[in-house]
Amino acid sequence: xxxxxxxxxxxxxxxxxxxxxxxxxxxxxxxxxxxxxxxxxxxxxxxxxxxxxxxxxxxxxxxxxxxxxxxxxxxxxxxxxxxxxxxxxxxxxxxxxxxxxxxxxxxxxxxxxxxxxxxxxxxxxxxxxxxxxxxxxxxxxxxxxxxxxxxxxxxxxxxxxxxxxxxxxxxxxxxxxxxxxxxxxxxxxxxxxxxxxxxxxxxxxxxxxxxxxxxxxxxxxxxxxxxxxxxxxxxxxxxxxxxxxxxxxxxxxxxxxxxxxxxxxxxxxxxxxxxxxxxxxxxxxxxxxxxxxxxxxxxxxxxxxxxxxxxxxxxxxxxxxxxxxxxxxxxxxxxx
Numbered sequence: 460x461x462x463x464x465x466x467x468x469x470x471x472x473x474x475x476x477x478x479x480x481x482x483x484x485x486x487x488x489x490x491x492x493x494x495x496x497x498x499x500x501x502x503x504x505x506x507x508x509x510x511x512x513x514x515x516x517x518x519x520x521x522x523x524x525x526x527x528x529x530x531x532x533x534x535x536x537x538x539x540x541x542x543x544x545x546x547x548x549x550x551x552x553x554x555x556x557x558x559x560x561x562x563x564x565x566x567x568x569x570x571x572x573x574x575x576x577x578x579x580x581x582x583x584x585x586x587x588x589x590x591x592x593x594x595x596x597x598x599x600x601x602x603x604x605x606x607x608x609x610x611x612x613x614x615x616x617x618x619x620x621x622x623x624x625x626x627x628x629x630x631x632x633x634x635x636x637x638x639x640x641x642x643x644x645x646x647x648x649x650x651x652x653x654x655x656x657x658x659x660x661x662x663x664x665x666x667x668x669x670x671x672x673x674x675x676x677x678x679x680x681x682x683x684x685x686x687x688x689x690x691x692x693x694x695x696x697x698x699x700x701x702x703x704x705x706x707x708x709x710x711x712x713x714x715x716x717x718x719x720x721x722x723x724x725x726x727x728x729x730x731x732x733x734x735x736x737x738x739x740x741x742x743x744x745x746x747x748x749x750x751x752x753x754x755x756x757x758x759x760x761x762x763x764x765x766x767x768x769x770x771x772x773x774x775x776x777x778x779x780x781x782x783x784x785x786x787x788x789x790x791x792x793x794x795x
Contacts, residue, residue: 559699559700559770559785559786560768560786562696563767563786566689566693566696567619570626570689571619573622574615594625597621597624597625598621601621604793608762613764616747616764619764620763620765623765630693630697631697631709634646634647634650635670635697636698637694650666659779660704660775660777667776700768704774705771705773705774707785708770709766709768710768711766736759737759737790739760739790741755743767744767744787746792748792755794760790760791760793761791761792764790765788767785769782769783770783770785771783
């Protein structure tokens with residue numbers, strides 16, 4: 460009897476297990492029926508996402524295309540600005556001393572070659588009476604020893620010195636070459652006023668910046684038929700000098716190359732002539748007559764055939780007390 464009871468219990472357990480398994484199978488079958496619906500829902504969602512991605516990609520491509528067009532436009536604008544800046548600031552960039560040395564020396568040699576090519580030969584005679592009044596006055600007041608120099612074989616140097624004086628007086632006498640008389644008066648007065656209240660480095664920066672703003676209209680081809688190439692080179696050199704923060708000056712002064720000094724000279728009604736008593740200085744002068752420069756100490760300078768260039772301060776317009784001779788003046792001394 461006990462065995463029968465045990466069998467009954469086992470059968471009941473089996474039935475329960477079968478029922479549990481049937482329930483589990485039914486649940487799984489029901490779950491399997493719902494999977495296709497979920498898959499379809501996922502597929503629909505996936506399709507919607509693909510459509511959204513496609514739309515976003517299209518919008519993004521449009522935005523990128525517009526951005527690329529804007530970049531190209533801006534690149535053209537920047538390129539134009541760079542070219543404009545490069546063109547407009549070429550003259551105001553700090554120019555090395557060697558550039559001024561090469562330019563000024565070349566102009567001096569071209570003037571001398573012009574003198575030689577146009578009859579300023581050794582042994583010639585200058586007919587002072589045939590000269591224009593202003594040229595004759597320039598010769599007599601600026602080169603009082605011209606007769607002695609001509610007899611001594613320095614006729615070409617006399618003519619060169621005369622041309623140098625005329626060139627420099629016309630190009631370097633104003634605050635900046637090419638400005639009107641009214642502009643010259645205003646700018647000289649301004650700089651004179653600034654010297655009373657401002658430091659020299661600040662004035663140098665103002666002078667350079669103002670010249671840069673003015674110089675576009677000043678860089679014009681000269682209309683003169685006399686030495687047009689030399690005149691144009693000299694004009695460009697003067698504008699280079701004026702737009703530097705360091706002060707570059709022609710020395711000895713034919714007409715003052717310092718705007719502030721020029722304003723003072725105008726107030727005093729004075730004019731500084733280079734042919735006032737000058738003594739040989741080996742650091743600033745080069746002798747043209749072939750004399751031994753070591754034996755010229757204390758010698759009187761008879762003529763400055765071609766002036767030099769001096770520089771005050773550095774490229775930033777500071778250290779204004781420091782002077783550097785960029786180009787030595789070419790002179791003839793009295794060795795008698």
